Amino acid sequence: MSIYDADNESILASSDPGLLMSLILSAERVRLAHLGDEVYMRGLIEFSNLCRCDCYYCGLRSSNRAIRRYHLGMAEILAKCQEAERRGIYSIALQSGEISTEKEVNFIAGLVSTIREFSLRNGSPGLGITLSCGELSYSGYQKLFEAGAHRYLLRIETSDRELFQSIHPPEQLFERRLECLDMLKDIGYQVGTGIMIGLPGQSYRQLAMDLEFFARRDIDMLGMGPYIPHPQTPLARSSQPGISDSYTTTLKMLALARLKMPEINMVVSTALQTINKEGLIMGVRAGGNVIMPILTPEEHREDYTLYTDKHYKSLAQLEREIGLAGYRLAFNKWGDPRHYYTRMGLSYPETPAAPAEIRTASQFHT
Ligand code: SF4
Structure with missing residues (x-):
């Protein structure tokens, strides 16, 4: 079986606006049939911008x-979690640069x-916790899972080995990223990955291959956003076409991914909202x-800038735009x-699951 889908490549390369709209309408039908009209929230707390890596594209x-x-210290982060809970945001995402020391892993686990613990008081189901803290060891990931995190996001950035290596220093290996994704799945996490769209030297063919990669890896969550150059990075100076x-390509990638993987969670990235004011709605x-x-x-x-000109929207503004799209915040x-x-x-829990149930789920993983 070929892993390369030529149709998707030609759809991505097409400049026909009619094709884009019919693709979006098809994706919308599939999404409503499988997932309904809710848009889930992950309250994002970027708790540290310390990073040991030197990715060529990242601020x-x-x-x-x-x-x-x-x-951030523990108390500052907890205050933000309480704020999330008060506002009805029952899942948070803790994101940081990559620091894989035992001390940092222990901090995150704590x-x-x-x-x-605090969010489980009074018999409440507690906050769902997504982590995005980069490449760690198996035991590090395991420790964080046992502490109560149940989702992990680790972007591959591109599934093309050569392109991956061209945007990372030689010591950051494509194979290592794949190993980490395997570990996360093996431990029992809900696993997310993602890519940037519009990287220097990236082709429509590579993007079509990315879609095959996500399906082959059977991922649970996907984040895809347009590449926005950051001036303090080497990649911003690249002249590669x-x-x-x-x-438009990001919208097509979202629609094609939804058609291919109807039940995954897929984020509308802040980068998409940054490059076009219609980005969230579309x-x-x-x-x-x-x-x-x-x-x-x-x-x-201002100090957490993977790219520049990041747009911040209030919850009320997000809710209004999602309403304009015909959907509702959950x-x-x-x-x-x-x-x-x-x-x-x-079976899918309609109400938030207790962490014990999530951990039990990992026993079913083969
Ligand atoms: S992309 Fe992540 S790992 Fe790479 S430099 Fe930025 S924060 Fe660090």
């Missing part, structure tokens, strides 16, 4: 001396278990069913990906 890279480094329209219509309201304390937002819900429960052979 947080270790060589960038122009940003102020910060690491943080996760504390969040679970790429695809012509990263906004991203939701193209199949996106997750948004990440940013809860990072305002005084640190308050007081975890919003786990249905795909995870299907691949585990479990």
